[in-house]
Amino acid sequence: xxxxxxxxxxxxxxxxxxxxxxxxxxxxxxxxxxxxxxxxxxxxxxxxxxxxxxxxxxxxxxxxxxxxxxxxxxxxxxxxxxxxxxxxxxxxxxxxxxxxxxxxxxxxxxxxxxxxxxxxxxxxxxxxxxxxxxxxxxxxxxxxxxxxxxxxxxxxxxxxxxxxxxxxxxxxxxxx
Numbered sequence: 001x002x003x004x005x006x007x008x009x010x011x012x013x014x015x016x017x018x019x020x021x022x023x024x025x026x027x028x029x030x031x032x033x034x035x036x037x038x039x040x041x042x043x044x045x046x047x048x049x050x051x052x053x054x055x056x057x058x059x060x061x062x063x064x065x066x067x068x069x070x071x072x073x074x075x076x077x078x079x080x081x082x083x084x085x086x087x088x089x090x091x092x093x094x095x096x097x098x099x100x101x102x103x104x105x106x107x108x109x110x111x112x113x114x115x116x117x118x119x120x121x122x123x124x125x126x127x128x129x130x131x132x133x134x135x136x137x138x139x140x141x142x143x144x145x146x147x148x149x150x151x152x153x154x155x156x157x158x159x160x161x162x163x164x165x166x167x168x169x170x171x172x173x174x175x176x
Contacts, residue, residue, distance in 0.1 A: 041145045042132035046123035049110050054123045063095045063171045064145040068136050070102045071112045075158035076140040080116060082161025087120045093172050100125040102139055144168060
């Protein structure tokens, strides 16, 4: 009887997860798709690895990738070299990446940053920022924000450097 109850509970959880992704797909057209409507990115203020506050306003006027991730998340870790390359390639053109770590503590994050030579801002996430971004039910969860502060793209799961570059590159080709 215990096994049957456990199976029912696990099935219900799996169904809820799939239903959530299906709902997202219906709203956006795909898991990785241009936003159907322009939505202003939320303001946030989170602690960086040095203990100082990093604010969304610090990136005003830049094309920004905001990536919710954790050191224990395999797909998250796999994306990071691509974000490092994008920061190198477009950083001087008004682009930035901010990693919002969902780790419980900054200790493993600090070690990870040093080991992987992460060249972009990493901050520690909290329940407020995840709620403000619409609820983060899975990671990696990545948003692209335009120079005007609008969320223009969203992605759940691993995304290659090339896929993110396709989204951000047009912002650097626009005429001012």
